[in-house]
Amino acid sequence: MSALEGLYRDHAVILRLLDALAARADALASADLPPDADVRADLAEVVGLVRSFADDAHHGKEEALLFPAMEAAGLPRDFGPTACMRHEHEQGRDLVRSMHAALAQLEAGADARAGFVAAARGFERLLRAHITKENEVLFPMAGRMLAPEALASLGRAFVESDARHLGAGGVDAVEARVARLEAPAAAGARP
Numbered sequence: 001m002s003a004l005e006g007l008y009r010d011h012a013v014i015l016r017l018l019d020a021l022a023a024r025a026d027a028l029a030s031a032d033l034p035p036d037a038d039v040r041a042d043l044a045e046v047v048g049l050v051r052s053f054a055d056d057a058h059h060g061k062e063e064a065l066l067f068p069a070m071e072a073a074g075l076p077r078d079f080g081p082t083a084c085m086r087h088e089h090e091q092g093r094d095l096v097r098s099m100h101a102a103l104a105q106l107e108a109g110a111d112a113r114a115g116f117v118a119a120a121r122g123f124e125r126l127l128r129a130h131i132t133k134e135n136e137v138l139f140p141m142a143g144r145m146l147a148p149e150a151l152a153s154l155g156r157a158f159v160e161s162d163a164r165h166l167g168a169g170g171v172d173a174v175e176a177r178v179a180r181l182e183a184p185a186a187a188g189a190r191p
Contacts, residue, residue, distance in 0.1 A: 020182050021050065043106075
């Protein structure tokens with residue numbers, strides 16, 4: 001799998017994870033009571049996977065490897081496509097922190113459903129638009145501007161990064177976790 005194919009695959013998994021997050025936010029928004037311990041644990045697992053896979057692993061590869069390679073090939077760092085993507089990554093991190101804060105409030109007995117739902121929906125909208133920009137503009141641009149050797153080197157570096165961030169099983173293991181998280185949402189489970 002090429003470097004860019006790996007990034008596109010990450011995005012496909014992240015979009016499925018966003019579907020799982022959205023289903024839970026919708027169910028939480030329509031619930032009459034604050035979530036019980038099982039539902040809070042499920043929400044924490046989804047948000048944890050968002051952080052560990054979408055941000056730490058995937059955005060980490062982009063920020064540490066892809067963006068610098070594109071900038072070395074001529075893109076400016078302080079403005080333009082990579083600067084915009086970094087800014088959106090930071091916006092996403094703020095929303096993930098808000099989801100974590102709402103989860104902590106829920107664990108403490110506060111009714112923080114509205115805060116969690118707002119952050120989850122904001123994150124979902126942001127990341128869907130972000131992925132579209134990367135899939136339709138940034139990644140094709142990288143494919144045109146980076147030499148085949150640079151893309152091959154990125155591919156090797158991505159494999160090493162995935163091993164470091166995701167451990168055994170890599171993206172396949174994450175995809176299996178996402179499939180498990182989709183099952184309750186697909187069955188219409190509600191908090």
